[in-house]
Amino acid sequence: MKNELTYMDKVYKWGRNWNISVMLILLAFPIAVAIIFDAAPDWNGLLMGLVATAPMYWAVGVVETITYIPMLGAGGSYLSFVTGNISNLKLPCALNALEQANVKANSEEGEIVSTISIAVSSIVTTLIIILGVILIVPLTPVLENPVLDPAFAQMIPALFGGLGVVFVSRNWKLAIAPVTLMLILFIAVPALNSGTVGIMVPVSVIFTLIISRIMYKKGWL
Amino acid sequence: MTFDVNHPIIFAMVAVVIAVVLAQSVFFLVKAWKRGIEIGMDKKKLRKIAVTATVFTIAPAVAIVISVIALSKQLGLALPWLRLSVVGSLSYEAIAAENTANAMGLGATEIPNASQFVTVVLVMTLSIMVGIWLVPAICKKMQSGMINLEKRDKKWADIFNSAMFIGMIAAFVGFVFCDVGNVVSGDFTGLIPVCVMFVSAVIMAVCGLLAGKFKNIHWIADYALPLSLILGMASAIPITAWLS
Numbered sequence: 001m002k003n004e005l006t007y008m009d010k011v012y013k014w015g016r017n018w019n020i021s022v023m024l025i026l027l028a029f030p031i032a033v034a035i036i037f038d039a040a041p042d043w044n045g046l047l048m049g050l051v052a053t054a055p056m057y058w059a060v061g062v063v064e065t066i067t068y069i070p071m072l073g074a075g076g077s078y079l080s081f082v083t084g085n086i087s088n089l090k091l092p093c094a095l096n097a098l099e100q101a102n103v104k105a106n107s108e109e110g111e112i113v114s115t116i117s118i119a120v121s122s123i124v125t126t127l128i129i130i131l132g133v134i135l136i137v138p139l140t141p142v143l144e145n146p147v148l149d150p151a152f153a154q155m156i157p158a159l160f161g162g163l164g165v166v167f168v169s170r171n172w173k174l175a176i177a178p179v180t181l182m183l184i185l186f187i188a189v190p191a192l193n194s195g196t197v198g199i200m201v202p203v204s205v206i207f208t209l210i211i212s213r214i215m216y217k218k219g220w221l
Numbered sequence: 222m223t224f225d226v227n228h229p230i231i232f233a234m235v236a237v238v239i240a241v242v243l244a245q246s247v248f249f250l251v252k253a254w255k256r257g258i259e260i261g262m263d264k265k266k267l268r269k270i271a272v273t274a275t276v277f278t279i280a281p282a283v284a285i286v287i288s289v290i291a292l293s294k295q296l297g298l299a300l301p302w303l304r305l306s307v308v309g310s311l312s313y314e315a316i317a318a319e320n321t322a323n324a325m326g327l328g329a330t331e332i333p334n335a336s337q338f339v340t341v342v343l344v345m346t347l348s349i350m351v352g353i354w355l356v357p358a359i360c361k362k363m364q365s366g367m368i369n370l371e372k373r374d375k376k377w378a379d380i381f382n383s384a385m386f387i388g389m390i391a392a393f394v395g396f397v398f399c400d401v402g403n404v405v406s407g408d409f410t411g412l413i414p415v416c417v418m419f420v421s422a423v424i425m426a427v428c429g430l431l432a433g434k435f436k437n438i439h440w441i442a443d444y445a446l447p448l449s450l451i452l453g454m455a456s457a458i459p460i461t462a463w464l465s
Contacts, residue, residue: 007256008364014252016357018245023353025238026307030342032234037224039335041343042325049321049344057313061351069356069363071385075249077360081352082242084308087389089281095386096277096446097270105382106367112257113270119250120274125282126243126306132286133302136293143287150413150461151454152284157414158453159281160393161421162446166429167390171383178388182395187402195312197396204395205388212384213377221380 007108008074011115015078022082063202071095073105075115083122087201088156092163093121099166156194173221178208224335226297235303242307269443277447280454285311292318295331300342309349317345394418409464416460421453 005013034040068086069077072094080090097117103109132139142148168175182204186192192200215221222230257267288311292301296318304314321344325337332338371378397418400411428445431438441448 012361019353019357030339034339037335041340042336045325045340048324052320053317054348057348065352065355074364077356081356085310093274112253115253116270117274119246120271121278122246124275124278128282129306150457154417154457155284157397157418158421158450161418162425162449164390165422165425174387178391182391186395186399193399201389201392204392208384208388212380
């Protein structure tokens with residue numbers, strides 16, 4: 001008798017099929033543009049552009065994927081890595097939903113909650129961008145208004161202030177060492193800024209895991 | 222066919238890709254929702270999760286629209302629409318586009334021909350694609366590892382999860398303080414993100430206290446994060462005027 005697939009097995013199957021399909025469609029886009037407009041890529045520009053961009057993004061991409069999968073859950077990971085904006089939108093959204101529903105990330109309820117919040121967030125984002133593209137002419141002067149500029153420039157601090165107070169207050173023993181280390185590094189090293197914060201996330205996560213393990217073994221948690 | 226970065230055909234192709242990605246989100250939403258009901262999760266709870274996610278997403282999504290507008294000055298409207306709806310974020314896409322444009326000697330001007338447009342799209346696509354194929358390759362193994370960890374030592378598995386979230390939040394808290402050092406040279410703008418984060422944290426804490434104290438306004442806890450996000454962002458306007 002054929003074994004029935006569990007929900008999680010199905011999620012892995014759906015995720016694999018969807019992600020590979022999206023990857024192929026994304027690759028087909030530049031090829032289609034090249035065929036329709038009868039234009040080959042500028043090979044030298046392509047090589048130089050890739051050399052300047054790809055190695056760093058591939059390395060960061062691998063580390064980010066490994067770091068974010070346990071936090072996002074399976075369904076959430078498949079969706080987030082297709083729709084992007086993970087650390088500034090999808091992950092905080094999932095964290096908030098897990099917190100609100102009072103479920104653990106590594107339970108089946110957690111998987112459901114995380115997937116629903118990320119799917120809804122992705123749909124809403126896509127629809128708002130579509131609306132923005134349609135209304136770009138009247139919206140541009142409003143959204144680029146210098147009065148509103150500071151508000152959008154400070155989205156990350158506003159997001160992590162709210163999120164931080166919940167998680168840090170609940171896990172303050174775990175938070176002391178990584179928050180202290182990150183404060184020292186970001187204040188002391190000028191190269192650490194908005195462009196490099198993505199690289200520092202895995203560093204901070206690994207450091208926190210090591211410290212937590214030591215604290216756990218010593219019975220401090 | 223004469224090329225233009227805003228050619229209707231390019232828009233049509235982008236719309237198709239975005240429709241597929243939208244379909245994936247709807248597919249996973251429906252499947253997760255059905256499974257939630259199947260395992261006995263309350264419909265009201267699921268609806269609340271969806272509503273809160275919607276409210277929370279609005280401000281960051283508007284910020285993404287601003288990024289689309291920013292990138293459209295060089296790349297036209299269709300390509301940023303695609304790249305910021307799928308996979309990327311402003312910082313990644315802008316750097317990939319800039320590196321390629323510089324390699325072709327274009328600078329910050331609008332991309333003039335199809336060949337250069339295709340080149341920029343290829344660099345963006347090939348550079349920022351790791352997650353899409355790597356997740357299917359390793360997700361099952363990693364999630365199984367997490368389940369085994371839970372079976373072996375439940376307490377450590379819970380700490381492990383919390384530690385990952387704390388690690389991520391710690392990195393962003395550090396980032397908020399990255400320009401504080403400029404204060405010694407008389408530049409106080411580095412304090413703007415710190416003050417905004419403080420305002421947002423206070424609003425979140427007040428919401429939590431109010432929801433705990435007054436049961437009739439418990440709903441405030443559900444919207445505490447979007448509220449702290451929006452009010453925190455709004456506070457940036459006077460704080461920036463004050464510290465700049």
